[in-house]
Amino acid sequence: xxxxxxxxxxxxxxxxxxxxxxxxxxxxxxxxxxxxxxxxxxxxxxxxxxxxxxxxxxxxxxxxxxxxxxxxxxxxxxxxxxxxxxxxxxxxxxxxxxxxxxxxxxxxxxxxxxxxxxxxxxxxxxxxxxxxxxxxxxxxxxxxxxxxxxxxxxxxxxxxxxxxxxxxxxxxxxxxxxxxxxxxxxxxxxxx
Numbered sequence: 001x002x003x004x005x006x007x008x009x010x011x012x013x014x015x016x017x018x019x020x021x022x023x024x025x026x027x028x029x030x031x032x033x034x035x036x037x038x039x040x041x042x043x044x045x046x047x048x049x050x051x052x053x054x055x056x057x058x059x060x061x062x063x064x065x066x067x068x069x070x071x072x073x074x075x076x077x078x079x080x081x082x083x084x085x086x087x088x089x090x091x092x093x094x095x096x097x098x099x100x101x102x103x104x105x106x107x108x109x110x111x112x113x114x115x116x117x118x119x120x121x122x123x124x125x126x127x128x129x130x131x132x133x134x135x136x137x138x139x140x141x142x143x144x145x146x147x148x149x150x151x152x153x154x155x156x157x158x159x160x161x162x163x164x165x166x167x168x169x170x171x172x173x174x175x176x177x178x179x180x181x182x183x184x185x186x187x188x189x190x191x192x
Contacts, residue, residue: 028180
């Protein structure tokens with residue numbers, strides 16, 4: 001990891017950690033995401049489990065649980081796999097990688113996630129107008145997104161936009177970024 005990218009991550013995290021009115025902004029993001037998803041035909045969604053100052057996903061997951069197939073990440077080594085959420089109560093307890101602590105024997109869970117997942121919702125520290133995201137540096141989502149056939153949606157606060165961040169060849173652009181005030185990009189009714 002370059003020193004510039006490391007410094008960019010530190011600055012971006014500081015900005016995100018200090019944001020005021022987080023609950024109101026999360027509500028605005030949630031409303032936009034639910035509206036966006038209602039306009040496209042999707043059966044399965046893969047959500048990160050929000051931690052710390054990340055844009056909240058847990059209330060979106062709670063709203064969609066039982067209506068759609070919901071997947072959450074399970075990370076081990078340098079691999080991240082989507083695992084079908086079978087117990088909504090585990091989403092509030094995560095480890096430092098965002099794994100739900102209630103997951104057990106996930107080798108069996110992976111069999112449920114072998115089909116393409118319609119939508120993947122990813123976290124970020126920063127983004128630019130071209131819909132590239134600055135992640136945490138582990139490369140988990142970039143590796144997953146480079147191989148998955150899925151609609152890629154990022155959740156962020158407007159203050160996280162930074163046009164000065166350098167992106168690399170392996171970085172995967174998102175289809176849409178949802179902030180409290182904007183939906184950057186678009187998805188047509190066919191889900192493409």
